[in-house]
Amino acid sequence: MARKLLLLLLVCTSFLVHDVTGKRRKDKDREKQSLSENTENVCEIPDPNRSIDCFCDKAGYQNASDATCWLFYELQPDSVVWGYFTSQTNIEKLKINIRPDGILKYVPTWVLSQLRNLKVFDVLYGDIAEISPYAFANLSSLQEISMTRNKIIELKPYSFAKLPKLTQVTLDDNRITEIRREVFIGLPVLKSLYIDRNNLRLIYDRAFLHLYRLEELELNGNQLSVITRDTFMGLQSLKVLSLQDNRIKMLGEYTFNETPFLAELSMDRNGLQYINENAFHGLSQLHRLSLSENQLKSLPNNVFNDTPNIRFLDLRDNSLSMLSSETVRPIMESLKDVSTYFFVEGNNLVCNCQLSWVYPLRNETASDQIRNSLDELTCKPQVDAKKKLLDDIEEKLLEDIEGKLPDDPKKNLQSDIRRLTQDITDSLLGSTMKPLRIVDDDDVFIEQGYDSYGRPVQPNFVTTESNSVKHLFDIPMQDLPCPENVHRDHETSVTPDLKSKSGQGRNKNACIYHYIVSAMFVLILTVM
Template sequence: MKLKYDSPTGYRLIRGNFIQIPFFCFRAIMKMFVMNPRFLLLSVLLVLSAINLCESSTVKNRNRKKQQREKEQKEINVCDIEQENTPLYCYCNDNKLASAEDANCLIFNKLELSDPIWAHFNAQMYIRKLSFVVRSDGMITYVPTGVLRQLKSLNTISFQHAKFDAIESQSFASLPSVSTINLNKNNINVLKWHSFEGLRNLTLLNLDENYISELSRDIFYDVPRLQKLFLNHNNISLLHDKAFKHLPSLQELELNDNKLSVLTSESFSGLRLLQRLDLRNNQIRMLGERSFIEMPELQELDLDQNRIEVISNRAFDGLKNLRKLRLSENKLSVLEPDFLVGAPSINLLDLRENELTTMTFDNIKPVIMNFYNNSSYFYLDGEYLYSTEYKMKYIRIICQSLFTKSVSPARFSLKQIFCADNVASRDTQIAERYML
């Protein structure tokens, strides 16, 4: 049995396992030794009694501290906040400590990054799905990067109605398990350089309904597994060449309801696996040569509701897998011969609500064989059309009643043609089929 000094708490009695003796206890023990040198046995008994007393006191003190820690942990549990007027309140699928996997949080008041309430998330380290909905504008203006990094199991992040203004560089860095981020309706104006760097397992990113006006290079750096990117309902007017070059796995890209007016052959550089591109309701006026050459796997291209007047006869070069091409509600009056030569697999072609006056056999010659299939569709209306020259057979389609001018009967090699009546009912099938 030995006494060992352990500053600043005092000495420890070495007896198998160490027992902590507070300094005041040790001082009392030593005093007894000094005062009773002739009564060693009695002193030893008194020492042992004092040790037991101190040990009992120490155990009680530890238990008291443990209970206090548990109480404090309960108080900081983000899923079980009891304070009134809290700026943040979360509804979780399980309120027990370290048990929640799904947390939906409401932000009621202005919440600074330094607010201690963010520490409450430490009690729920296994949250997989986390969403924040801001109830009043301007209550949060930043991404709480440090808080998110502590949630090692986090898979899905969602913010809505925040006022981020800009997504700063590396705002979501070091979140290896995150696969989905929803940032729609957050008043975002700018995406900074490397905004999403480090999200190496991210597969879906939603940036709909913000105020983004420009997409520059290197915004989407280091997100190699991203498959779906949604940028609808923004103000994007400038798309830099190679803006998507770091997205080799992207399969779906939606850019509808923006202000794009110019596309180049490098606008979509790097999107070798893209299958679906939505460019509806922009301000595109022409499709130049090889506009989509970087997307050999593209299957669906939607260009409805633009202002397209001219399509180069090589605009669709490289689109050997394209199946659906939508060009309705544009300003096309003339189509170049063989303008579909680069997309020989098209089986759905929509040219409604344009200003076409003539349709020739050469216009659709590259895809004519596809229209023998019952699942193929060709949409066309005749507000301006007065001449068709389809050199086809098997089926005779009569729809002159909808044309403003006389149209010669056409013989088609496709199974159906839809002639939309803009006055009566749009998209009404009124084609009559006659076998020769």
């Protein structure tokens, strides 16, 4: 009997506690609702001189999930207006536009902290010079941040930190100058980061170290001049990297080695001049590579060795004088696929046997785009290098004596200059000529297979008629000229001993002009 009474007592007590708890919860909700209703509804501010105006999908208290607000005047961080957002704490998407007369110099961290369900935050046309540490602190539901055109200059360490659901950050059209380490911390699912059209000059090594889930990174329209392997350290999941419209002149060894899953790389309009043969090392997943509108004169033979799966290759509008079979061989099978795109128009290709691979590709590819592109491919006929050299030196010498001699002796000198330059160049260089390039008034040197930085490039052994352009397929493949020095390099890469000989050859041939000038002094004295 006592047990039954005890059990009955426990049951009654349980119901009583539940009832009291329920009443307290209801009282708390009523209190919260009362507080909200006593606070100005941010979606329906009646004051005609209001500093902020918000358009909400639902205007009732605590009913709005989407709000677009316009800021008309400057608000201080402690302004009571920010408190109006407590009337709509269930907002999931908030966009703040600053009108021309309005000013917003900071991220309204306190307001955001009241919106526990916030998923998307967008600010446009602010004057936010810097993003402070933990500006978006403890927003556990936040998924997207967009801060376009806010005049942001500096990202402080921990600007974007401890946001477990953040997937996208957009910082386009600001004035950010550098990206330091520790700016992006505790973002385990961040997939996309866009920092286009800023003033970025420097990205610290390992600045992206903690973004191991990032898949897309856009840094277009900045002023970056140097990128290295350490720049991209930590981006082990990166698939899309866009670096268009920067100032990157060269790609060194293993530049993208930290991004093994990279599928798309865009580097158009950078003034790019040099690519190391191992720059794309480890990019076996790369299928789209765009290098158009740069200043590339040559590509190393092995540059595509690690990228056999390229399906889109854009080399348009560079200064390529040759594109050998050795260079394209690793991607040749891909170029035959029906879904592959290949663009090479707008270069300075020379009509010689190094383009012979184009003919079978034209016949074997299943891609209509590639066939059409190759049909329009043009090249410049090569001319005798010795003749080009003589013409250049003769023109330069005549320019040097312009105005220094009477007309009659000067006319008689022209034939003597031609004969003298031919004799001297024959004796110094022999019968096999390579083109000389006049650098300035005091320096002439031969292209030896190394650029002006001493880096190895495939040598250009021929010169071209600047105004003469032909469609490649107007020339039968068997008629493509293949001079001895070009033929020697047609099936082989640049030999290692060229580097040791280049200095000697350059020094030797740098004296040509000076020899001729000295001889001309003697000739002029004789004439006078």
